[in-house]
Amino acid sequence: MVKGASQKMTIARGDRIPSVPIKLVGTGDTIDTTSDAVLGHGLVVFFGVPGAFTPTCDTSHLPGFAANTAKFKALGVDKVVCGTVNDHHVTRAWAERSEAIGKVEFIADGDGILADAMGLSKQMSGMGKRFARFAMIIRDGVVEDLFVQDVAGVTVSGAPAVLMALQAAQVSA
Structure with missing residues (x-):
């Protein structure tokens, strides 16, 4: 979101x-x-990756969410969605090759419009505009929790961190 000019x-x-x-x-x-049509209804886990087929996104970030979809569902999550600033052809090829399609839905944000609107875009050398690595918990279109990865790798924005946050929210409810 943009505040001011x-x-x-x-x-x-x-x-x-x-x-x-x-x-x-x-x-x-x-x-x-x-x-908002994709992310605005029910309990949604949305995570963003810098790019399809990129090493960390491909071997660490996406697989953690795809492997844990049953755990997310058991905690009341209606859907898990991955966002990437890639065209929809690349996004589909990655989703299919990773065998995550059917477990995770994918947002292809080819021009980075969503990344910009959320203030989660960043310029990456040699790659252009991309999503920062993040995850969030959204309930009925409102962000409940946000996990932005400030360092290399997948720690605060990975599936285990989001699962822990969802479990903690259930305990305190």
């Missing part, structure tokens, strides 16, 4: 998911839709 703000707890055009890649056809 020049100050870029990162989405935060309590903020609504912005409504921008995206492509949803799932088990069927790729669908032109909006971010």
Whole structure:
């Protein structure tokens, strides 16, 4: 989200998911839709990766979420969604090759419009605009928790950290 003309703000707890055009890649056809239509209903875990097929995203970030979809569902999560600033063809090829399609839905944010709207875009040398590595818990379109990865690797934004946050929320409820 953008505050003022020049100050870029990162989405935060309590903020609504912005409504921008995206492509949803799932088990069927790729669908032109909006971010709030995909992320705005029920309990959603949304994580963003710098790029499909990139080493850490491919071997650490996505596999953790895909392998734990049953655990997420047991904690009341309606869906797990991965966002990437890649075109929908690359996103689909990655989803299929990783065998995550059907477990995880994928947002192809080819121009980085969603990444910018959420204040979670970053310029990466040789790769252009990408999502920062993050995960969030969204309930009915409102961010409940946000985990932005500040260091290399997958720690605070990985599936284990999000599962722990969901479990802690259940205990305190």
